[in-house]
Every structure is written in structure tokens, then in C-alpha cells.
Amino acid sequence: DAKTTQPTSMDCAEGRAANLPCNHSTISGNEYVYWYRQIHSQGPQYIIHGLKNNETNEMASLIITEDRKSSTLILPHATLRDTAVYYCIVRPGQGFQKLVFGTGTRLLVSP
């Protein structure tokens, strides 16, 4: 019952920016956009989340369109260690809300 659509896989050259898109056309006003990644066999790693405004931290930038129906996660200078499955998750901000993981985007960063 994931509410997002992501490409199955993407490739990126090492050192280039990786732009991972996510569609969430049915997002509600109180729902946040979360990004996690899972490097092979490891626990999911929190990357970033946002509600309306674009967000940036030491790992990545999150660009949310004005209508909030889609977003893009940007890894500015991808490295081989960024190879992972990236999950875009929409989650209400109020009340307890579990994380619902879809199938994500498998990003392969190559030399």
C-alpha cells in the first residue's frame, strides 16, 4: 500500500550528481516525504525528509515540487558507497505512522 512510484533502477557515474525521482500524486497536506536507503544487507539509513520546502543536509538535498505531487532526491557527488536501494516514503505527520516501504530505486554508481 505504498503511495509512491519510483523507477526500478538507475545508473550514475562516480562523481556526478544522482537525481532520484519520486511521484506521490495523492499526497495529502499533512504528509511528509521521507527518503531512506538500504545498502546491501545493512539496516535502512535515514537520509532526509520534508513537508513543503526544499531541504538539504550533509547527505543530500530534497526538492519538492510546488504542488507536492513529486520530489527528487539529489546526491550531489555520488560515490561507489552510494550504491543502494533508495526508498521514497510518504507519511502523515500526526499520530503514530509506521514506515511503509515500497520496492524503491536500485541505484548503481559506477567508476
Added chain:
Amino acid sequence: NAGVMQNPRHLVRRRGQEARLRCSPMKGHSHVYWYRQLPEEGLKFMVYLQKENIIDESGMPKERFSAEFPKEGPSILRIQQVVRGDSAAYFCASSIRGEGRYEQYFGPGTRLTVT
């Protein structure tokens, strides 16, 4: 500031035995969640606990599985009479608050193999 800790990292059990998985949340976090990832499948929510309370166990199998988060000590996920289908990676996460606007941080997981 240590992250979420889980032990053991790997656990092998024979069919019919019990498995106990432990999770220590991040410092200052009192909300704990358990997720399961079956081989070649996605992560699925199992249960959400606060200290001494189970808040949501909608993802827990009805039989053989139980979870607790006592006042002192780690959270425990207990699987009784394990079967081969229980073989999976079990991940624990914690957050400072339970509301959806607060991020969850995950541990490295416990990989359970049932032989």
C-alpha cells in the same frame, strides 16, 4: 552518540526452538519499532512499542511472536517454536517521538536462520 544496537547480529536456530532478538534504542529515544525483511522481499512493519506498552502490533503474526519493551533494558522480539519461514532479517528502529514527522533510525539488524 551510539546508534540503535541490535544483538545478536546473526542467530541460527533449529525448527521448534525459541529465538530472542534484542534492541537498544538510541540514547534519548523511547519509541521502538520492529520490521522484518524476508529474503528477496521488502521491509514490513511488525510492531511499535513505547516503554512498557505495545502501541501497534498490527504487523505481528498472530501466533508465536511477541514483543516487549520493559522499563529497564532493551526491547525484545521473541519468536517461539521457530519455523523455516521465520528466516529473515529483523530490524529495529527508534525515534524520539512517535508522530510521523519524526524520523526513525534503524539498527544493523539480526539475521535469523532456521535450520
